[in-house]
Amino acid sequence: MKIVVLNDEPVYLERIEATVRACYNGIELRLFEDGREAWQELLRGDPAFLITSDKMPGMSGEEICRGLLTMRGRFPIIVTSGSPPTAQWVSECKSRGLNVEILTMPFSAKTLRQVLLSHLIIADPPYGDSSTAWPPE
Numbered sequence: 001m002k003i004v005v006l007n008d009e010p011v012y013l014e015r016i017e018a019t020v021r022a023c024y025n026g027i028e029l030r031l032f033e034d035g036r037e038a039w040q041e042l043l044r045g046d047p048a049f050l051i052t053s054d055k056m057p058g059m060s061g062e063e064i065c066r067g068l069l070t071m072r073g074r075f076p077i078i079v080t081s082g083s084p085p086t087a088q089w090v091s092e093c094k095s096r097g098l099n100v101e102i103l104t105m106p107f108s109a110k111t112l113r114q115v116l117l118s119h120l121i122i123a124d125p126p127y128g129d130s131s132t133a134w135p136p137e
Helices: 010-023 035-044 061-068 087-095 109-119
Strands: 002-006 028-032 049-053 077-081 100-104
Touching (some): 002 010, 002 035, 010 028, 010 049, 035 061, 049 061, 061 077, 061 087, 087 100
Parallel strands (some): 002 049, 077 100
16 A cells, blocks of 8 residues: 655654554555656556645645546545645535545644544554644744
């Protein structure tokens, strides 16, 4: 199972990576700080999940989601944002079949795990401290 994570802030990327790895043993995790590089990975094959920031260099989360509308595969997408993205593009993506969920920052590792759980089965659930909100301020 492959999960693609896209975030241009290294601290957020590391936190998301740690949370996902705590949830899934042996997961193939592909990490990107540039939207165009992540897009190339998505073109190579559908992941089980995509976690992307809405504001990214190269290609934004919105542009990636709109691009995914033209692809056959459908997989859950979490869009992380410092402020809620415009409802128009999220509604458009949802109405056209994309499974998009918005997480407004800061959010806790527990919240991210709950979203992952709502879409995928976690094999071993030994979690760390889930009370810390992140990204750190």
